[in-house]
Every structure is written in structure tokens, then in C-alpha cells.
Amino acid sequence: MSASSAPPRPPAPLPTPVPGVLGRVASFSFRRRWSVLALWIVAVVAAATASSLWGGSFSADYTVRGSDSRAATDLLKAHFPSQAGDTIDIAVRTAGPVTAQKAEVQQLLDGIRAVPHVAAVDDPFTSPGDVSQDGRTVLTHARLDVTNPVDMPKADAQRVIDLAVAASKGGTQVAVGGQSIDQAQQGAIGSEGIGLVAAALVLLLAFGSVVAAGLPILTAVLGLGVSASLVGVVAAITATPDWSTSLASMMGIGVGIDYVLLLVSRYRENLASGREPQEAVIATAETAGRSVLIAGTTVVISMLGLFGMGLSYMRGAALATIVAVLVVMLAAATAVPAMLGVVGRRVNSLRIPFTGRSRPGSTGLWVRWSRTVQRRPVVFAALGVAVLAVLALPLSTLRFGFPDSGNVPKDRQVRQEYDMAAAAFGKGANGPLLLAAELGTKGSTASLDRLTTALRSTEGVAAVTPATASPDGTTAVLTVVPTTGPQASATEDLVKRLRHSVVPTATRGTGDTVHVGGVTASAIDSTDDVSKRLPLLVAGVVGLSMLLLLVAFRSVVVAVKAAVMNLISIAAAYGVVSLVLQGGWAGKLVGIETATPLPAFIPVLMFAILFGLSMDYEVFLLSRMREWWVRTGDNSRAVSEGLAGTGRIITAAAAIMVAVFAAFVPAPDVILKVIGVGLASAILIDATVVRMLLVPAVMQLLGTRNWWIPASWDRRLPDPHIEGRPEFHLPEEELALTAAALPGQRTERTGAAV
Template sequence: MAGVDDPFSAPGGVSADGRTLVAHLRLDVTNPNDMPVVDSERMLAIADSAGSADGVDGAGFDVALGGQTVQLAEQGEIGSETIGLIAAAVILLLTFGSVVAAGLPIIVAIAGLAVSSTLTGLLLRLVDAPDWSTSLATMMGIGIGIDYVLLMVTRFREWRAAGLDPEAATVATLDTAGRSVLVAGSTVVVSMLGLFAMGLSFMRGAALVTILAVFVVMAASVTLFPALLGYLGRHVDRLRLPLGRRRVDVAVGGHIQPGRGWVGWSRLVQRHRVISALAGTAVLLALAAPFLGVRFGFPDAGNNREETSTRQAYDMQAAGFGAGANGPLVLAAELPTAGDTTTLERLGAALAATPGVAAVTPPQLNPAGDTAVITVIPGSGPQDAATEDLVHHLRDTTIPDATRDTGTTVRVGGVTAASIDSTENIARRIPLLIAGVVLLSMVLLVASFRSIAIAVKAAAMNLLSVAAAYGVVAYVLQGGWAGKLIGIDTETPLPAFVPVLMFAVLFGLSMDYEVFLVSRMRETWIRTRDSGRAITEGLAGTGRVVTAAAAIMIAVFAAFVPSPDVVLKVIGVGMAAAILVDATVVRMLLVPSVMHLLGRATWWMPAWLSRRLPELHVEGRPEQHLPVAEPERELVNA
């Protein structure tokens, strides 16, 4: 601590009834985030014991600490890698029915996490990033790493069932699923690069940390995983769980025949393509509807849990000085003539007469007398829409009218005003982010799948999926029954950076599932030139993989929900809801139905463009890896 202001001498330090005092603690660090957590915890302990006399409760007064440093100390751990890994392990065991097969994605994810954590520590010495970015990157790394290896383990087991030896099956897996992993990872990187368009340093830091984690797990998936198969390839189905086995046939192309349920669903969507497309679109639009009424802003400490010191400090200050005391506006006035108090007096009177202003402190001049600071206490809380309106009214009307023809320059600042400005700045840049990410992703998909329709359809579906997630978040923030389920019991504004971050992450993950699904469809299309069959077999063949991958990501993001921080709660709910909607309504219903409606046009590509694009062969060349003889039936896990 650098010092403590005396509440009895500072303006506005004592409430009107004399029962509430506010003292400002001055830190010895420039950035509150640099305050050591252990020091903040010591201050909390001192404040907690201050209401006790000789260790006995009942001294007659309460002490609570507020501010960003205290909130960071009370926030605790963000997310939980352990919860995510345990949930992923259970899902993998149910999917593969084998401890060895389920363990491979976990091993690769943990190894990638270890490497990325080390590299992230080095990166953070060079760039600034918010404290939550490392947790987000870690959870993304775990989820994506497991999803990628899940796809590759599934493909490896199919090649083994097709009759290939472990070494040949490994090569075939890399040539097919490995290519899909590289394209899927690239789409995530492209989406995160969109955060650079926001022009915000903390967004750039978050993007770099996440991109690093994605690169590491993507590299581990195509390097470490094949190496592990060299030791465990022959034993991938060992240590089976007693979940039952069934005899399966190997389809053309080295794929295990999907279960009857997925085949039946695929054919149902094909038969009722129009109804499926309309129903899927209606569900997404209904989920997205609440976002139309969302209000951007920064949640204040009034949303924190009641047992936290920051919430108690907020409530005490609001009760003693009014809700606006938690978000004062700081006006800095530059005078043309030193000591010109006439303009300041006129400005103070105009401020006090402005509707929505609860109090105005006397101007405080600097020693030179050419700069003054005035504190304005709004009549509403920091996150209230009325406070935002007041800031705009002061800037646009009150201050210009009071200082006209005086040469005095007045700026409205403070944490509350800065939050309002940041929100508006981010909101203006959101269209640029969306346009850039969508365009780059479409270019990548056109090159990968050599189809205009697939790229356009993927972009449209992903935008609908993200919009549905936004709607879920907006509904939760209304503070109704849905909000109460996760601890949000009051109407709360949505921080503008949250939809930006969600868009970058979710658009990339949605493209992941698109690549998983369409790459399998394209394999069949290349082999048969039958669009209906390609779509049906692709959906049936990847349904189980996409469902398992989505379940893992939902579990990973759900680990954010128990966080005491309302922003992290919202991110967790939004991400989990988006993955659930995308993997079910979008990938299993809307995408195949629209592709069936398009028919062969799904795979159309202008000849002039086809000649100019590189041949990426994202589907690989599965026909080159199949054994000459038809493989015999063998028992594998279902």
C-alpha cells in the first residue's frame, strides 16, 4: 500500500447520516492487475477482523473492501482443467469402450497442454493478456486436442477393421483424418486472428495465447499421436469395458458401417429435407430472438455474490451515498487562464442542475491553477442505462453549454465513462470482425472442399449457430429463471467483448465440426458421384464422432459456469449452449437437409476457379490404402 486517504477530509467521504465512511487505498502499482493476490488476501483478512474487538464479533461496525484487485483475489480459479479432463475421459470411454483407445486423446491433450503452458509463459513476457485468457486457452487446448485425436482414433480403428496392419493404418489415418485435423485447426486460427481487427491490446493478447494452444495441440495430434500408435496400435482395443460388442461390416472406403440409429436418422432427414431445413432454421431463430433486446455494458460489483467483500462494499456505499457513488464520473477541466474560478462555478452549477446527477464535488485545482478535477455522482448505478445516457448528455449538452466561448476544455472520464466508451468502440468494430473472419473462412473452405455452395452454406449456418448462442446469453442475463440457475438474479448488461470473443471461438469450433462432417461426405462423393448417398453416409458415419466431440467441448466450457465472476459464467453458458446447438440442430439437421435440397449443386465449382486453386485433398486418398482382398469380419467395439 502506498497510502490511505482520510475519509473525514476527502470530499464525499462521509455519508449524510454519518454512519458510512469511504476511504480510498492507494496502491504502489500502476496497474491494479499487478497487485499480488497474496497482498489482496492479506487486506481482506485485515478487513474481516476489523469488525471484531479483541477477536470477538460485535464491535459495532462492518468493513468491506471493493475494487478490481480485491475482485481478482476473490475470483479464485477460473474454470477447471480437472473437471474437463474427467468429463472427457468418461465420454471417451463410453464412445470407444476401451481404456487404451480412450486414453490416447487424453495423453495427447495433456502433453499438448504441458508444452503450450510453457510457451504461454514465455509469450506473456512479451505481450499483455487478460488473466482469463490463459484459462480460456487451456480449456480450448484440452477440448480441441481431445476432439482431434478422437477423430483420428476413430479413423485408425476403421482402417484396422478394414484389414490394414498398424503401420499402414497409421499412414492411412494421417492421410485422411490427419488432413481434416489440419484444416479444422486452421479455421480456428483464422477465427482467432479476427480479434486483431478489434484494435484492443487485451484482445490481441488473448488471441495470441489461444492460437498458440491450438497450434500446439494440432501439432501433437499429427506427430505425437502417430508415434504413440507405434507402441499401442496393436492394442488400441485392449482393456475393454463390459459394454457389449457387435459384429460389423466394413464399408467401401475403409469405414465401419455406422449404427442403425444414425443410418435411420440420415435417411429420415433425406426424406423430409424441406421440413428439416425449416424446423432447424426456426429453432435457431427462436433461440436468437432474445439477443434483439440485449443491452451492452459492463456489469458492476452489484452482480457479485452476496458473501463477497466487493458486493458488500458496493451495497454499503450504495446505501450510504446512493447507487451512483459506486461509479463516479471524473471531469478534468483545462482552464485557459490560471485560477479562473468563474467558469468552474458556472460549470458546477450546470452539472448540479442536470437531471440524473445526485451530487457534484467542489473543483480541486492543481498547484498551477490551470487544471481542475470535478467529481460527479450519478443518481443511477454504474451498469444502469440511465448512467450511460447521463454521460452522453453531459458531453453533448451540459458541458458545451456551460463552457461555450470560455476556451475551457472539459473531458468526462473515470472507470464508468471509460467502460461506456470501450463498449461503444467494440460495438462499432464487430461488423469488421464478422466480415473478416467469415471471408477468410470461406476462402479456406472453398480451397479445401472445392465447392462454392459448401463454403457459403457453412458460413451461413455458423452465423445462425452463433446468433442462437447470443440469444441464450441474452436470455440468461435477463435475470429470470434461466439466470437464477447459474446465480444471475438481476438484469445485467452484456460486456461488448464477450460476443466478440464468443464469435471468434465459436465460429472456429463450428468450422471444426463442418470439416469433420463434410470431409467424410466428400470421400463418398469423390468415389460415387452420388450426392444423396454422400450426404447420407457422411452424416451417419460422423454422427457419433461429432456428438462425442461436442459433448467433450460442452463439458469443458461448462466448467466456467461455477465461477463467481458473472462474465465467466456468461462465457461458459454461451459457449456450451452454442456447441450443443451446433452439434445437434445445425450439423445433424440443418446442414444435411440444405445439402440434400441443393443436390449435385452442393459440389459445384467454376472451372476457372478450380484450375487456379491448389489441390488440398482434405478428404485424402482412402482408396490408395485399402487392401486388395476384401477383409473378413472381425469383432470391434461399437
């Protein structure tokens, strides 16, 4: 038989594609499911053990290195230890002259002296300025042997409160204040538990199945079990504020449930397309798993930006949060495939009555919404911008500063003490300035007489105590009481006037060096310092995130658009926070009754968190759009299918995140309350106005320009294939359709991405 008449040879079989790293990890976890889950249980126990053995105490230094207030604090710590420790303020008001009830007051003070950690109690009858002008109120202080309020046991602080309550009888009113008292009265609200319950309800509605809804919750609990314990280890490594635990838990629960929601949704789609469970797990890892990896990395990058702020407490909070996010990412890559291996096809079991049979993938509602937006992109883009602009309007009224006892509810001891002191001694009594002086002549405070005289004649000064020398005679301290409260702009002006003119003029030629310190001055310095560093944070985080998106989506326009929209949505969230802090109708809804300043570090923290979380939803949405763009080359279809395929997921994920963050709004601590309000409102704005309105409208307007990238960049930049690997996650018939749509591209099942 001639060669020409020989029967044709059958085509050589296509090589079996090799999964990527995520696919191989998922496959291993699926096959060794019980071993992987056992290792996670061991990790929870190991983390708890490490925390008990090596965990440190929470601490936070809000002073600014190199500042005038920090220099004053250092001097006081070195030469006046009693002035440097934490204090409890004690206000006593009587119906008649307080001197007539001196014995009762002394009995109260003796009882407080006997409380553990109380090193000394000032005698108001011998200390100048501690008795009000009308003679009916005394204001004195208990000096503690701890410098950090969190080191004062709540039981001991409660004993002080009980003594004050017991002494309030007849015509006598007693109230105590200070951070340790405030912490003792705050209590716990179990925000993490509230967030998990709310998330469970949303997941049940989204999936309609107990099994499917339970997987994200179980993953979040596993991650929380590890990360919450590791926060204690972080505290042993670097200064970490006590609110870091709540922040890390908040982030871990939120992003953990969001990521697993995306994975489980894609797994259900893959099962519905006819795959076996193991194939479905690998396909999920090669598509949604890549999105989770990129999304988690953007959150980590955003939190790393806090390290550039140069604030020790911010580094601790950032590190605790990064640990929580990394643990969640590891759980998503290993524990979730193992759990899916356990449930297999039973992922849709135990359906919830009246929730309907939730269909994986695109739904008619989101298809119709996508087409509506695409038909009138200019109208919807303008509407989105208008909504964000209105929300951002209150931002102009935002006032920076540190909340104090005057901003807490009136039924709390610290608020009652604050009001009594303000009424009897003036508003400035709640924020005295401490002037620490390095004496030019050892043992003599005579050189400070001129300063004392100048201070008493300075506008805005209500009272000045005589200078008191330290035991070694090298340092002296003066207390200056302003006429205005610690949050007033006039007090800030007074501090600057003292530093720039009054103190330098009065001490010229004396050899004395005087620093203006105290809690109020420290707050002013902290606000100024953070405000100067904020542009560096914004530039660093935005720049790195844009670079990551450029690599992931192979598009300059997508990266720039994502950064701009995230900045706009964050500004709108700041506007909501500003409205709440005004203390009007909006503030009363969340328990803020008076106009309250915003600590400058909160917008910094919120920016880092929100930029990362906003990028999560951006990655979820755009990865699906890019998947369709790569498959079809049709931008309109990519926008439509991307929104239709992720609309339900993003809505559910946002609802979960809002619920988790909103659970912190009832917190008695103003800082946690404001963080909860800001993050919850930001996620709601981002997932609705931005992701569901602005992004599809703008991408429809830009058309194919969305996916432009210089050819030289495209060749040189690494490609993580965020859209997935078609040879794994597309059925044969869809690969054929893709090949027909894009005849110039390689779609054969050889391992090359489309």
C-alpha cells in the same frame, strides 16, 4: 515364333505411390516414435523454462484509444498518480452517528494504511461528500501503488478483508470493495482439471477402451503443457488479460481432444479393414489428418480476425489461443502417430465393462437417422430453423455494459460494500465520473466554477466535488456522482449529455479542455467502439473461412451454406446467453442472480471462437461426405454415408467440448462464467440441430448442386484433397468399385486422386 504368336507380356507394375506431406510426417513419427515423444517432453520443459525466464505479467487496457475517457485517464496518470492507480473502496456503517466512533474508524484506516501496496487512505472526515446525509455511513478509498488489480498480491488484499471483518462488531458494519478484493475472494475452481475428467469419461464411453480413450487425453496434456507455459511468453510480447490462460487452456483441451478423437477413430477403422499399423497411420494422416489441418486452420483464421478489432487486450487473448491451437495441430501430426506406433494393434485394449464393443466406422443408429432425415428433408430443415429461431428470441433483450460488484453473490465483500454505498449515497456512488481538465490558466481553478455550477444543476447529477488542482497547476479533477447506477441507460445518457452540451457550453471561452472519464465512462466508450468494429470482424472471418472451404471442398454452395448456418447457430447461442444474463430462473442455474450486462468484447470473442469451432464439425462431416461423393458421384449416398460415418465422432467430440466449456460455468468471475455458458450452449446447438439436422436436410434438398464450382475456378484453385488420397486409404476392392461407379475418372494406383 512370330511376333503375333508370342506370349503376352505381363502388365508393368504400378508405381508405388508417394505419400503426401502429412503421410510422410506420420510415417516418420511412427518409425521414430520414442524419439518424437521424447522431443515433446523436452518441449514441455523448454516451454516452462522460457516462461520462467521471459514470461511477462498479465495486463489489459480496456480503454479506447482516442476516446474522451482515455484522454481523462492519461491526464490523471500524468498529474494525479493517486487517482490513476487501483483503489480499494471502504464503507463503514454505524448504529449511531459515525463521528461518535471516529477513533475506531481511524484505527481501521490506520491498519489498512500499513498493508503493503497501500500508498494512501483518504480521510472521510475531511473529504467532502464522504459522510452520508444521515451521518451513519462513511465511504472512503485506499489508493494502491499498482495500476492493475492483478499486481496486488492476494495475500495483501486478504489482509484488508480480514481487517474489515475484524472491525465489523456490535452495531458497526464494514465492507471493502474493488477489483483486487474481488480477485482475492474468487479463488480457483480447477476448470481445466474438471474439463479433462469429463472428457475422459466421454471418451471411455465412446471408445469402450482405456487405451483408445487415453490417447486424446495424453495429447491434450502434452499440448496444454506447452501452450499454457507459452501464454506467459505471449504476455511479455503484448498486453494479455489474465483470463487468456483459461481461454487458451479451454480451447487447447477442447480442440485437441476433438482432433485426436477423429484420428484415433479413423485409425481403428483402418486397422479393422486389414491394414498393418504403419499403413493405418499413414492412411489416417492422409484422410482425417487433412480434415484436422483444415479444421485447425479455420480456428486460427477466426482468431486472427480479432487482430482487426484494434484492441490490445483482444490481440493478446487471440495470440495466446492461436498458440494453443497450433501446438495441438502439431501434436496431432507428430505425437499422435508416435503414440499409435507405441500401442499398435493394442489400441482397443483394456476394455471397459458394460460399454459394449464399440465398432469403428458407421453404426446402424446413424444410418437409420440419416435415412430418416433424407426421406423428409423439408420437414427436418423447417424443424431445425424453428428451433434456432426460438433460441435466438431472447437476443432482443441483450444489454451491453460491464458487470460490476452489484452482479456478484451477496456473501462477497465487494457486493456488501456496493450495497452499503448505494443505500447511503445513492446508486451513482458506485460509478462516479471523473472530469479531468487541462487548465487554460496555470494554477487557477476559478475558470471551472461555472462548470461546477452547471454540473450541479444538470439533471441526473447527485453531487459534484470542488475542483482540485494538480501539484504543477496545469490540471484539475472534479468528481461527479450520478443519481443512477453505472449500468443504467440513464447514466450513459448523462455521460453523452455532459460531453456534447454541458461541458462545452460551460467551458466556452475559458481556455479549459475538460474530458469525462472514470470507469463508467470508459465502459461506455469501450462498448461503442467494439460495436462499431464488430461488422469488420464478421465480414473478415466469414470471408476468409468461406474461401478456405471453397478451396477445400471445391464447392461454392458448401462454402456459402456453412457460413450461413454457422451465423444462425451463433445467433441462437447469443440468445441463450441473453436469457441467462436476465438473472431469472435460467440465470440462477449458473449463479447469475441479478440482471447483468454483457461486455461488448465477449460477443466478439465468442464469435471468433464459435465460428472456428463450428467449422471444425463442418469439416469433419463434409470431408466424409465429399469422400463418398468423389468415390460414387451419388449425392444421396454421400450425405448418408457422411453422416453415418461421423455422427458418433461429432456427438462424442461435441460432448467433450461442452464438458470442457461447461467446467468454466462455476467460475466466480462473471466473464468466464458467461463465456462458458455461451460456448457450451453453442457447441451443443451446432452439433445437434445444425450438423445432425439442418446440414443433411439441406444437402439432400440441394442434390448435386451441393458440389458445383465454376470450371475455371476448379482448374485454378489448389486442391488439398481433403477427402483423402484413395490410393492410400482404400483397399483394392473398393478402388475397383469406385472405378465401376465412375468409369470416366482415374482410379488406378498411380498417385492421382480420384
